[in-house]
Amino acid sequence: xxxxxxxxxxxxxxxxxxxxxxxxxxxxxxxxxxxxxxxxxxxxxxxxxxxxxxxxxxxxxxxxxxxxxxxxxxxxxxxxxxxxxxxxxxx
Amino acid sequence: xxxxxxxxxxxxxxxxxxxxxxxxxxxxxxxxxxxxxxxxxxxxxxxxxxxxxxxxxxxxxxxxxxxxxxxxxxxxxxxxxxxxxxxxxxxxxxxxxxxxxxxxxxxxxxxxxxxxxxxxxxxxxxxxxxxxxxxxxxxxxxxxxxxxxxxxxxxxxxxxxxxxxxxxxxxxxxxxxxxxxxxxxxxxxxxxxxxxxxxxxxxxxxxxxxxxxxxxxxxxxxxxxxxxxxxxxxxxxxxxxxxxxxxxxxxxxxxxxxxxxxxxxxxx
Numbered sequence: 001x002x003x004x005x006x007x008x009x010x011x012x013x014x015x016x017x018x019x020x021x022x023x024x025x026x027x028x029x030x031x032x033x034x035x036x037x038x039x040x041x042x043x044x045x046x047x048x049x050x051x052x053x054x055x056x057x058x059x060x061x062x063x064x065x066x067x068x069x070x071x072x073x074x075x076x077x078x079x080x081x082x083x084x085x086x087x088x089x090x091x
Numbered sequence: 092x093x094x095x096x097x098x099x100x101x102x103x104x105x106x107x108x109x110x111x112x113x114x115x116x117x118x119x120x121x122x123x124x125x126x127x128x129x130x131x132x133x134x135x136x137x138x139x140x141x142x143x144x145x146x147x148x149x150x151x152x153x154x155x156x157x158x159x160x161x162x163x164x165x166x167x168x169x170x171x172x173x174x175x176x177x178x179x180x181x182x183x184x185x186x187x188x189x190x191x192x193x194x195x196x197x198x199x200x201x202x203x204x205x206x207x208x209x210x211x212x213x214x215x216x217x218x219x220x221x222x223x224x225x226x227x228x229x230x231x232x233x234x235x236x237x238x239x240x241x242x243x244x245x246x247x248x249x250x251x252x253x254x255x256x257x258x259x260x261x262x263x264x265x266x267x268x269x270x271x272x273x274x275x276x277x278x279x280x281x282x283x284x285x286x287x288x289x290x291x292x293x294x295x296x297x298x299x300x301x302x303x304x305x306x307x308x309x310x311x312x313x314x315x316x317x318x319x320x321x322x323x324x325x326x327x328x329x330x331x332x333x334x335x336x337x338x339x340x341x342x343x344x345x346x347x348x349x350x351x352x353x354x355x356x357x358x359x
Binding site for chain 1: 126168171201202203204205206207208230231232233234235236237240241263264265285290291294296297298299300301327329330331332333336
């Protein structure tokens with residue numbers, strides 16, 4: 001564990017930034033709904049990950065919700081890119 | 092402040108970036124071999140790239156009085172072609188003796204395929220045979236969790252490798268504990284969108300301690316910030332950290348890991 005000697009108020013430091021990101025998320029969801037793209041697997045994974053905000057370790061839980069949970073290597077890489085959400089997640 | 096940039100792809104950056112880094116207090120930059128953004132067509136492309144990393148780029152950095160070090164490998168994005176990958180690996184011993192080489196890296200996985208794992212294992216074997224440090228790239232986004240576990244398990248299973256001489260890069264909240272528990276070092280990569288922001292990287296250091304973690308910009312040809320490391324230091328200052336702690340996190344810690352390679356040295 002590491003702690004600053006002169007600890008600052010985290011709400012003072014980060015509230016406005018978090019508020020801005022929260023509104024961006026809300027606007028993103030409005031936009032996806034308005035554009036009729038709510039069936040996209042990435043958006044569905046996003047909604048699932050939002051539920052993790054009620055968990056204890058939120059950042060870790062959100063990342064886990066967006067991850068491939070399998071353990072075996074795949075046979076071959078057919079793309080180099082990652083999309084940010086596991087495409088094979090059961091819906 | 093003084094700091095080490097432990098992971099930057101300077102071949103993709105401009106001289107303005109070198110100037111800015113030096114002015115911000117950078118005392119050494121370390122450049123892992125990586126994917127060029129396109130697949131090389133033959134082993135000759137890698138020969139030229141290794142020459143660039145071990146000869147041309149150190150000279151370019153030296154114009155700014157910045158020591159430049161490099162890591163060598165074929166990156167996992169090009170590991171699906173086993174023939175090419177093995178040709179490249181067989182060439183690496185010819186470059187290991189060059190004076191700015193730190194070890195084998197950034198090896199690892201991209202999509203967690205069987206061929207990527209095969210080439211990772213052969214890189215680890217190369218590092219063991221030549222007593223080299225290892226720098227590992229972990230996969231992006233949804234592939235990171237699985238890839239990190241596969242990588243750490245593979246390296247742990249090789250008894251010739253001292254975990255303290257391995258750095259697993261691009262750790263995040265869901266992978267850092269696995270790396271720390273294995274006795275390896277972890278790298279926190281500061282990217283604007285993927286990987287970590289400065290506040291998250293500092294959170295991780297606050298939760299896990301700074302003993303075996305460093306921060307890097309991994310700046311390259313994509314969206315990335317060459318000054319991300321000193322920006323993170325400024326973020327730590329905002330939280331109330333003193334100069335001694337910043338020096339430990341951004342200078343002494345990376346120096347401790349990198350000094351395990353006799354080629355690495357840096358002026359205070």
